[in-house]
Structure formats: structure tokens, C-alpha cells
Amino acid sequence: MILYLLFQLISAYVKIDLHKPMPHHYNRHLRNDLLINNFKNTQYTGIIKIGEQDLELLFDTGSSIFWVFSNTCASQSKKASFDCQSSPNCLMTKEQYNVQYGQGEIRGNKAFDQLQISNLTVSNFQFLIVNSQSNLDNLRADGILGLGLQEQFGFNSLINMLYDQHLINKRMFTFYLNSIPEQINNSSALFLGGYDTRYMSSEVQYVKLDKTDSWSVKLNTIQMNNKVLINDVSALIDTGTSLIVVPTHQFTQLLSILRDEYKQFCQYSQYQIKCSCPDGDFSHFPDFEFSLEGELKLVLSPHDYIYMDVSVCVLSFTKSSNNYWILGDTFIRKHVTVFDIDNKQIGFAKLATFEKQSKQIQINDYLYIFKVVCVCICVAIASIWIIRQVSCLGEASHEMNK
Template sequence: MHLAALAALNISLVSTMTNGIFNIPLAPVRPPTRHNLNGMMRHPRRLIPHHGIPAEVEITNFKNTQFYGPITIGSPGQVFNVIFDTGSADLWVPSIDCPKSNIAGQAHRKFNADASASHKGIGQSFNITYKSGSLDGNLSQDKVMVSYLAVKNQIFGEAMHQSEFFEEIEADGIMGMALEPASFFKQPSVFENMVEQNVVGAPVFAFYLAKPRTPSISERGSMLTLGGTNPELYSGDFTHVDVTKPGYWQFQLDNVKVKGHARGVCRGAKQALVDTGTTLTVGPIREIDDLNMRLGARRIQFAPGMWSFNCLELNSLPDVEFFTNGQVLTMTKDEYVMKVNGLCISAFSGRTYTKDQVPYWVLGTSFMKAYYTKFDLENKRIGFAKARHYSYI
């Protein structure tokens, strides 16, 4: 996502969206045969900690651009920080066998298969191309724990080679939280297996993304809730939208407007994907340019595709409204203005599409800071409730 522009600004913004229409890979993928986890676990043990009370994982907000938290893989568990990514469906971490020449792999914690008593090799390779980078490696199977929730026989990737982009990522790997139709591995996600193995009380997870007190530091306080929601982190009722594409957390977007303007910037109904693995709020470049100009932003000449605001005039900036199914979701200047290196940068970024691609929007973490966001697997819908923002949790 405008990597040259971001480099010019000396910031690292994440995009785990793949370079295509909703995670269609660029490189050939050799998927394994789907493993029958039910067959391996004919009588899964019922495990609902604290009588169904949801589990929570505290997430680190790294400089307002990356959100990650801890999991363990193997027996005994090896700890990794992963981006909990609703824009992809697969889990991967670096392998201890990655070559020393691969700087990205060597810069992070690496999984040691020989040190895990529950590890099983799969004998299949994988290749993933995200919008911002790519990787390849081998598939494995092992125990995965998130908070106190244990998943048996989870298929995951041991990355052997990662592109240069991942050198800038603080997390060791990525844990996809989209669903199996979006999987490169053609396997259930970690959360799907939590539901399948009855380790969560409800097929629901939710994100609270805290706003850091100082944009230049990393700070804890964001939260992933597994198996339900946490009412202390939101106020009011949820606005629900139906999922329109199996496997992805996306919904129909009818229009986007600057509050006070009668005409919207969307040219026809679009799809919007909610993605914790993307920092910015992304849309078709013509619509994004129109939106930024209406907000009074100016192009950054040394960073093509990026826009900035006058930091002395932020108080006058209007809200931006997203219309879907007769409902309105709002971003204020507190969400769409990013203060980086003395600049006030617009979180609205554009991308181009080929003639065979359907234009869509990606609502990244800049958008999600406004809302406590619920992902409901059973009812195939997404819920948005106003986030309660605390200076520190």
C-alpha cells in the first residue's frame, strides 16, 4: 500500500490484504488436502472457562499502526506475538530453519518443531502474497493457545522466506481471523477450530482498539475478546450488517459522505471489508481523492498517494459518514487524522483497480478505533458499537 510513499514518511503502515480482489493470490499455491479434525477428535472435551465468560487477550498498539498480541504454539508452548488479522484466514510464524540470509525471519522469534511434543509435519509447502509483502514455507500441525483457550491439531505455516516488508513489522507472524473460504491453506482458522472444538461459549469475537496517549509510542490497552463481547468496552446498541461474501468480513457499502455535503463520494454501491491487518481506510483512488479534497487535505508531494491536513486547523474538520442498509457509521477527525513526524496525515488512502476487479473499500484500524467491532460467525454478521475510550486500561 503505497510503500514508497510510506518510506518517504518514515512510517510503517501494515496491509495484509492480498494484491487482488479479496485475497486472490498472485503466486500459485499448493494447498494440502483438508485434514479431518473431527476424525482426529471424535469426542472433543467441553472446555468453557469460567462458565462461558469470554476470554480476553490484551493487544499492543505499536505507534498507532500495528496491533498485535501473544499466542503460544506447541507443547510446551512457544510464545509469539501475532497480528490478529480479520483480512486473512491463516496462521503463520517464522521457522527456526529459515536461512540466516532471510533478515525478516531472523529478526523475530522462530518456531522450533523439534522442541514440541505435539508437533506433526504435513508435508506441504505454501506461498502467500499480501498487498504489502510475501512469504513461503511449510505447513505443520500443533497445539495453539490464545489466552487460556487451547486448540488441538491447528494447521499453521512455518515461514522459511519472508520479503523485506516484514523486517519492519513488530509482530512475529499473523493469525488470520477470516474464515476457511479465505484460507490459502484450505483449512479452518484458529477461531473456527475454537468453535468446532467447543472451547468458546459463543461463536463470536470482538476487537477494541485503544487510542494511544502519544502517537509515537507503543501502548497496551487494546483488547481481543474471544467467545463473546465485553460490555465495559462499548456503549449503546450494536449496529449490525450482514456479511455478503463467505469467508470474509465484508458488507455492502451504499455511500460515503462528508457530513454537511449532500452528495457522496461513492459512485454506486460498493463492498467494504473490515480488516484489522490494514492500518489505513482504503478505497478506489478517485473516490478517496474526492473525499480528501472535500476535507481540505493537500497532496504530499514527496509521498505520492498520501494527503495531509494543516495541523492548526484540525478542530474545523467534519465527520465522515459511511452509509449501509439505512444505517450510518461515522469517523471523526480523531480517527482519520494520523499525527506522524510532525505531520497530520489523512488515514484515507486510494488504490487503483484493473478492469476485471470490483472496486471495494477496506476499513482498517483507523476506522475501527471508533467502534467496538463484533464478528458473529453463527449469524454471519458484523456489529459496530461506539467504543468507550479510556486513556489507559
Template sequence: MNKLSYVVVIVVLACLVSHSWAEISRVPLIPQANFTRTKSNVKAEKSILASKYLKETTTGPTGRYLVLHNYQNAAYYGVMSIGKPKKYFNIRFDTGSANLWVPSINCPSTNVACRQHAKYDSSASSSYVANGENITIDYGTESVVGYLSTDIVRTNNIPIRSQTFMEATSVPSSFINAPYAGIWGLAFQSIAVGNVTPPLDNMIAQGQLSEPLISFYLKRDGTDLKGGELIFGGIDSTLYTGSLTYVPVSVEGYWQFEVTSIDTNDVNLCSDCQAIADTGTPLIVVPQAAYADINDQIGAVDNGDGSAFVDCDQQSSLPDVNFSIGGTTFTLTPSDYIVEVTDDDDNVYCMSSFTYLAGYDFWILGDVFIGKFYTVFDKGNSQIGFAPAVTS
């Protein structure tokens, strides 16, 4: 894949824009940037098989967890099931949206993205309850079209009874060759299309979690067995250093909060600005004015399409980018915010992780940020917490 193709994939992905330790459940997360019917495909399929048959779980002071997989750093997904008997899907866990959807058996074979992935068949599930309301979910410039259905949903054997989700009958082309079949939204109900109750809210209401929160550990350079963790209902202090810094959610829609300031090279990029923490965005999306300022400060040259590149030989001399959140400074070093991409001729380029999307006036802190900082999404207290993630 050449440099431009990698950038297009990244930008499309960005558009899809004292705690109790008892009974915490961990979900396998698998980061991957692109997907073909080769070794990558085998990994995606094996993750489902492992969930079904291997039962690789461990119980300890922080609860149970599943073996994790890692391919690349652009998308994180895990295993879930719908129905009785269970139908398994690889699913992308996204704190930047609030609906759950998977491809439907009624999605036509002419839709390539549907044809490539597992599909839900309501006639095969004894726990299915019809709904039928037609909805459309917009992700940036693309849309997923389908209708609502209700069934039992599980991840890591946590049952969510009577969960309403969308059966997608039209899936956009950005999901062609993607390693995940659909999206599991983890944001607030106020942004859920059709006012559907999100799965996390139902988990909490049905008493499935020890605490009404989730936390993410996204490993950026893991091996095949160390991809990341999504912990439902708890926090694992072994996955971060120091203390968690919490800030209140400013608007309950996305996981939105206030950032006191962002600076680099002693240049202020924003003051009292709004940001959202979004596991469904691989990079860091900034307002357009800040995009020009920040890439100017790090010496990145715009490629004309919302991406910018630096001289790889100069990477170690680039400045840090500092985020002041809740009285704590969270720093991204050049090795955090510069992404190495390789073209078809094995030439290596160094891309800035700071990009922009027209019309957005807030910062979207995606996986580049969340991968550096363990992140807690606390619905019970309407707050979000950060701490430096462990790297070993």
C-alpha cells in the same frame, strides 16, 4: 523517522491487507508503528514474559482478560504459543487474512526478518505432526513462503488441538524490526491458502468458545496498560455505548459487507458500496476515484505516493466523514481520521488516513475506523456489528 518513511511504513502495513458472558477470553493487544532494538524492543519482549510468568488475569462477569500494552496506533498484536512445551510468539491478529504463520527454525539466518524474531522448532515439540506441503501467502506486493505443519496452538491458554499453520522459511523485509513475528488470520476459510482451517474455526469446532464470534476493542490513545482487547467468544458491553448495529456478511472471504452510503461536506462518496473490516490495515483504503474526492473535500494535498496531508492549523475546521451502515450513521471526526506524524527534526505533519491501493474497488476500514467503533465479527450468524467504542 521522516515523513516519507512513516508513509512508506503505513502503506506497507496496509498491504498486509443478547450474548452469553460465560468463559469469554481476552487477548493482550499491543499497537506499535515501528520497532527498534531499544525501549520498543523491551516492551515487545516483556509482553511475552508477562504471558509466561506474571499470569495477570482477572475473572469477572465478562470472563478473563490479560494486561494490555500500547506503543502507537499502527499495528495491533498479542501473545500466542505453539507446541509442547510452549514456544511463545508475538503475533498480529488480522481479520483481513485467514492463515496462521510464524518463522521456522529452517528459515536461513540471511533472512533478516527471521533472524530478529522467535522461530518454531518442530523437533522441540512433542505434539508436532508433520505435513510438509509447500505454500506461499501473498500480502499485497509481498509474499511469505514456507510449508505447513500441525501442532497445538494456544492464546490466553485457550488450546487449539491439531492446528495446521505455516512455518515460514522466507519472510519479507516489511517484517524487519516489526514487533510481531507473524500473522494470525481471522477471516473465512475460503481465502485461506492451502484450504487450511483457520484457528478461529477450530476453536469453534472444538467447543472452546461460548459463542462463535470475536470482538475487537482497539484503544487509539491508550497508556502502556490500555492498548486494546480481542475477545474470543463474547462481547463486552462496557466497551461501547448504545447498541450494536449488525449487517450481514455479503461475501464470506474477507469480513465484507454493504455500506449504504459514505459522505462528507454533503458530497456523496459512494452508494451501496462494498467494504471490509480489517484489523490488519492501519488506515482506511478507498477506491482511487474516491481517494481524490475525499481528500479534495477535506483539503488534503496528495504527496504523490498514496498519502495526502493537511495544514495542522486547519484540522479542527475539517468536515466529518459519515458512514451509513445498517441504518445507523457512524461518524469519523477530523481527530479520528487525521494522523500526526513527526520527522527526524521533530516537525509535525498532519496526514489524512484515507489512502488507496491500485486494483481495489472496495473500501477497507482499518484500525482508524475499528478504533472508533467496537467491532463484532460473528461467524455463527455471518454478520458484523459496530457500536461507538468507549474512550475513557
């Protein structure tokens, strides 16, 4: 009985401590974060569970639909697929929908099931089970988790369902994308319902969205060093896009500036800019400065947007027929990026060093262990006192009976 009471007291303390309000970050031992896999800095994926089936999904703020490949869908890239018949709570409807991407298309049936992401379980979650696809064979995932703002087909978004079922306190999520693939000790992460200050070395600076149906912000200027490339343009902040996507006419201007101002004769090949760098040095390439509202300036150095391929400098820029920019993972990796649905804004914070993250994690662990040990000691002392009091009462009662 005493052991049972001891367990209950410790459990009660831990529960209260873990739910103590923390306005800016999560407690390490009950935080809603999901570690993310980084495939060659091109695709960021994480493990979720539908029913009892584990699936690896790509996180995409540029689209809104949550979908998974069915076990009947042919795809060269998928590693796993979802079988509705093997899930006791899965209900697949006859409603069919098509979703088109910049490259690729899917078709599937609307379905409902239980979803688990991180330590959160969502009931009656709605998603698409895809039975046909085209041009998505390069997708190294079992589906896409859309985190965009535009509601499609009457689907309720993951963040809304987490909020409606009281699993998170804010309709907010945050990405920290690591630039070093497969580094386990410094994994990328998605935070649900808030953000974690251990990954930040500055306050979050917010920018209002310039559209109501997408994670799009207004860029006042984009400069290459001090030369203005463009004024007043919209930019979509998109985790589902690897590169920085530039409208065609501005892309041509960018190549001209590289040639005329920096004497770099570059070619556009296989969706990227490739320049000759025989000495492997790309420090002479320009910085890109993105100026947003509130005098917020975000800078990409050559190290952020260039990687070496033998003696070729590959710039992570591509072009499209859109009239807006897309700032993909190349841009997002430079900052901790906060997506705030309720306030219709995106926040940016400087990255903390890996050493700072590790140190703060260790400190939090030590504090947690110290608290638990203190509680155990206090409960043990209280238990001994109670046992002695009960023993004394028993002896007194025995003497009185004599």
C-alpha cells in the same frame, strides 16, 4: 480431611458460578480475552503459545492463514521464531504453500502442534511454518493470525477449531482497539466466542455481510460532512490494515473535495495524505459519515483520522487499484467491532469511556470476592457444625459402651 472437603466445596461453587450462562459478556474471572499490544496505531499484536514457545502475532481479518516465521527464515523485523524440532508435539509436513498479500509474500510448510491462546488450548492445530518471505520486513511480529472467512489450502480456522473442540460456545470474536499506544491500563483486547459489554456504551448494531468469503459489508453512502463522495460500494473491515484504503478514482475525488470545498491543498506522499496545518488546528476538516444498512451511520471526526507531524496534518487515507474500500484500524478504533461467523454479520457498538470500564471491572471484582467470602463463611459454619455433631456422636457412643 475437613480442609480437603472445604477446598472441594469452594472449588465446586466457584466452578458453577463461573460457568453460569451470561448471554452478552464474559465473567471477568473466566473470560476468553487476549490483551493486545498497540504499536504506534499501525499494528496490533498479541502473545500466543505454540508448544512451549511464546510468539507475538499480528491479528488480521483480511486474510485466513495462521503462520509463524521458522528459525531458518531471514526477516529483519521478527523478534522470535518457531523451532518445530524443539516442540515435542510438532509435526511438520512436506506440503508447501505460498500466500500473497497486498504487499509481501510468504512460503512455508504445513504443520501441526498444540496452540494456547488466552486461557484456551487447541490440540492438533494446523498452521504454516514460514521458511521464506519477501517485502514483510516492516512486520513487527513473529507471524500473522488470519481471522478471515475464506478457507485456504484446506486449513481449518482458529475460530472453527475453538468451536469444534468445545472451547467457545459461539463462532464469534470481537476487537476493541485502543487508540493510545502503550497505555497498559487501557489495553486493546480480542474476545473469543463473544464480547464484553464493559467496553460498550450502546447496544450492538449488526450489518449483514455482502460477501460469503470475506468480512465485507455494503456501504450505502460515504459522505464528507453532507457531500456524497460515493454510493453503493463494498468495504472490507480489516484489522490487518492500518489505514483507510480508497479506490484510486474516488481517492482523486476526495482530494478535489478537500481542495475545492475546504481550501486544503494536500499532497499524497508516502502512502498518506499530507496537508499544511501551521497552527496545528484540524477541526475545520470534514467528518466522514459511513451509512450502512438499517440506517446505521458510523462517523469519523477529524480527530479520528488525522494526526499531527510537526506542522503537517497527516490523514490516514491511502489509495489502491481495488474497486472496494478497506476500513482498517483507523476506522475500527472508533467502535467495538463484533465478527459473527454463524450469522454472517458484523456488529458495531459505541466505545465506553475508560472510567466506565475501570469502574465495572472493580465492581465485578468486589462481587466475586464477596461471593467467595460468603461461601467460605458458610462452609466454615457447616464444618464446625459437622465437627460438633461428630463429637456428640462420639461422646454418645462412648457413654453407651460404658
